[in-house]
Amino acid sequence: MHVKHMRTPDIVIGADTIVSVDEQILEKPVDKQDAYRMLSRLNGKEHSVFTGVAIIHCRSKDNQLEMEITDFYEETKVKFSELSEELLWEYIHSGEPMDKAGGYGIQALGGMLVEYVHGDFLNVVGFPLNHFCKKLAELYYPPSKHNVQHKKYDSIPSVDTFENLSDGECESSNFTEHKVASFTVPLENQNGVLQSASKLPSKILELMDGFRASKALFVASKLKIFDHLKDKGPMKAVDIASDVGTSVCGTERLLDACASLGLLEKTPQGYSNTDSANTYLTSDGKYSLHGYIIHSNDHLWPLFTNLESAVKEGSRQNHRAFGKKADDLFKDYYHSQEVKQRFMAAMHSIANLTARDVATAFDLSQFKSACDLGGCTGALAHELVQVYPNLKVTVFDLPEVIANTSYFQPSGQHTAPVTFVSGDFFKDNLPEVDLYILSRVLHDWSDEKVHVLLSKISAVCRPGCAILLAEMVLDDEKKNRSTALLQSLNMLVQTEGKERSGSEYQALLEQHGFTNVKIRVTGNLLDVILCVKA
Numbered sequence: 001m002h003v004k005h006m007r008t009p010d011i012v013i014g015a016d017t018i019v020s021v022d023e024q025i026l027e028k029p030v031d032k033q034d035a036y037r038m039l040s041r042l043n044g045k046e047h048s049v050f051t052g053v054a055i056i057h058c059r060s061k062d063n064q065l066e067m068e069i070t071d072f073y074e075e076t077k078v079k080f081s082e083l084s085e086e087l088l089w090e091y092i093h094s095g096e097p098m099d100k101a102g103g104y105g106i107q108a109l110g111g112m113l114v115e116y117v118h119g120d121f122l123n124v125v126g127f128p129l130n131h132f133c134k135k136l137a138e139l140y141y142p143p144s145k146h147n148v149q150h151k152k153y154d155s156i157p158s159v160d161t162f163e164n165l166s167d168g169e170c171e172s173s174n175f176t177e178h179k180v181a182s183f184t185v186p187l188e189n190q191n192g193v194l195q196s197a198s199k200l201p202s203k204i205l206e207l208m209d210g211f212r213a214s215k216a217l218f219v220a221s222k223l224k225i226f227d228h229l230k231d232k233g234p235m236k237a238v239d240i241a242s243d244v245g246t247s248v249c250g251t252e253r254l255l256d257a258c259a260s261l262g263l264l265e266k267t268p269q270g271y272s273n274t275d276s277a278n279t280y281l282t283s284d285g286k287y288s289l290h291g292y293i294i295h296s297n298d299h300l301w302p303l304f305t306n307l308e309s310a311v312k313e314g315s316r317q318n319h320r321a322f323g324k325k326a327d328d329l330f331k332d333y334y335h336s337q338e339v340k341q342r343f344m345a346a347m348h349s350i351a352n353l354t355a356r357d358v359a360t361a362f363d364l365s366q367f368k369s370a371c372d373l374g375g376c377t378g379a380l381a382h383e384l385v386q387v388y389p390n391l392k393v394t395v396f397d398l399p400e401v402i403a404n405t406s407y408f409q410p411s412g413q414h415t416a417p418v419t420f421v422s423g424d425f426f427k428d429n430l431p432e433v434d435l436y437i438l439s440r441v442l443h444d445w446s447d448e449k450v451h452v453l454l455s456k457i458s459a460v461c462r463p464g465c466a467i468l469l470a471e472m473v474l475d476d477e478k479k480n481r482s483t484a485l486l487q488s489l490n491m492l493v494q495t496e497g498k499e500r501s502g503s504e505y506q507a508l509l510e511q512h513g514f515t516n517v518k519i520r521v522t523g524n525l526l527d528v529i530l531c532v533k534a
C-alpha cells in the first residue's frame with residue numbers, strides 16, 4: 001500500500017467505541033439478560049451494522065495532500081447465525097465485552113453469532129481501518145482495476161468483500177499474515193470479471209471440520225499449552241515447543257490452528273492466550289473446562305468412535321472402546337484411581353459452571369436441609385450454601401467418590417454446612433431432608449432404575465418436601481439446541497440412560513406422588529425442575 005510514502009498523518013479517531021445495532025446504540029455494558037434479549041431479536045436476520053465513526057485530519061506538507069474526513073460511516077451488512085440459546089449463552093458466558101468497538105467480539109468468540117458479513121469485516125470490528133487505508137491510498141495513487149483482488153475468506157464469519165490493500169510491495173504485511181489466515185483463490189478472471197464462486201455449504205463444511213477443531217483444542221489442553229501461556233506475554237512457537245517438550249513444526253501448526261479457532265492470539269511477538277482461554281481453558285480457573293475437555297478426549301472420544309455401533313445396537317459401547325463390560329458406567333469409571341479422578345474433575349468443571357444458575361433457578365430459601373444424591377465433588381452443594389446460608393447440604397455418593405472429594409474442596413470458604421456421606425442410593429437408606437437434589441443423575445439410568453430411585457426418595461420424603469432435578473431438559477418435539485441432542489448421543493454411547501423431555505420427567509415424578517412440577521430453562525447447560533411431595 002502506498003501510505004508509506006507520505007508523512008505520518010495526524011489522525012483523530014472519534015466515536016470509535018459506539019456500536020449501533022438497528023439504531024440501538026450500545027454504549028454501556030449490557031447485562032446478560034439484555035444481551036440475550038437483544039441478540040435473540042437478531043436471530044437469522046440480516047442487519048445493518050454501523051461502527052467505527054472516524055474523524056480524520058491529515059496535515060499535508062511538502063506538496064502532499066491535506067485531507068479531512070469527518071463523516072466516515074460505512075454501512076456493513078451482517079447476517080446473524082440462526083441463534084440457538086446454547087450459542088448465545090456460550091457467548092455471553094465467555095465474558096466478551098459488549099461495550100466497545102468490535103462490540104460483540106466478532107473477531108473472537110462473537111464470530112459464532114454471525115453467519116456472514118457483506119461489506120468490510122474490519123468495519124464490524126471497529127474502526128474501519130480497511131477503508132481508511134484504501135481512501136488514503138486512492139488519494140495518493142488511484143488503484144488500477146487489476147490491483148484490486150476479491151477474495152473469499154472461510155474464517156468465521158464469511159466475508160464477501162474484504163479488499164486486498166497490498167500493492168505487492170507489502171504482500172506479507174502483518175495484517176494479512178495474522179488476521180486473515182485462510183482464504184481460497186482470487187475470484188477475478190483475466191478480463192477483470194468476477195467468476196461466480198460456487199455456493200459453499202458452509203454449515204456442513206464446518207461440521208466436517210468439527211472433529212479436527214475439537215481434537216486441536218483437546219491436544220492443546222492435554223499439552224497444557226493454555227496453562228503455559230497464562231499470565232505470560234506472547235511466546236514464540238519454538239520456546240513453547242521446548243518448554244512443553246514437543247516438535248517445533250508440530251507445535252507451530254497446532255498453535256496456528258488454535259489461533260484460527262480464536263483460542264489463542266497470534267501477533268508478530270508470538271502466541272498468547274485469549275481472555276476466554278485464560279478463563280476457561282487453563283486448568284486452575286474457577287470456571288475451568290479443562291477437566292471436561294480431558295474427559296472428552298480420553299473417554300468420550302473413543303466412545304464416539306463407536307457411535308455407529310451404538311446407533312445400530314441401541315446400547316452403550318464401553319466394551320468396544322475400552323475392552324471391558326462392567327455392570328454400569330460408574331464401575332467403569334471407578335476401577336482405577338486415574339480414571340475416577342478424571343471423571344470427577346470433568347463433573348466438577350461442569351458443575352462449577354452451572355451451579356449458580358441451578359441454585360438460583362428457584363427460591364429454595366424455605367428449605368433447611370438438602371441432600372445432593374450423586375453430588376460427586378460437592379460443587380453444587382458449596383454453591384447452595386453460599387446462596388442459602390441457612391441451608392445444610394449433605395452430599396451422598398458412592399464410597400469411592402466420597403473418599404476422593406478432598407482434592408476438590410474450595411479453599412478459604414466456610415465449608416461447615418456441607419457434609420459428605422457415602423452410600424449406594426439404590427440400596428442404602430437415604431438421609432431424611434427437606435429437599436432432594438438429583439443433578440445429572442436421572443439421565444444416567446433407564447426408566448426402570450429411575451423408578452427404583454424415585455420410589456426410595458418418595459418413601460422417605462415428607463409431604464411438602466421436594467425434589468430438585470438439574471438436567472438438560474429436552475422439549476417435547478426433541479428439537480432443542482444441539483448441545484442437548486448431542487448430549488443425548490453421549491448418553492447412548494456410554495450409559496443405559498437418556499436425556500428426557502419436561503413431560504417425561506413430569507410423568508416420572510408424578511407417578512411417585514410429586515406434584516406442582518415446575519420447569520425452569522436456565523439458558524445454561526442444565527435446566528432445573530422443582531416438584532413437591534403431595
Ligand SMILES: C[S@@+](CC[C@H](N)C(=O)[O-])C[C@H]1O[C@@H](n2cnc3c(N)ncnc32)[C@H](O)[C@@H]1O
Pocket residue numbers: 330347348350351373374375376377396397398401423424425426438439440441444
Ligand atoms: C453424572 S455424575 C453427576 C455428578 C453431579 N451430581 C453433577 O451434576 O456434577 C453422577 C453421580 O452419581 C453418582 N452415583 C452413581 N451411582 C450411584 C449410586 N448407586 N449411589 C450413589 N451415587 C451414585 C456418581 O458417583 C456420580 O458422582
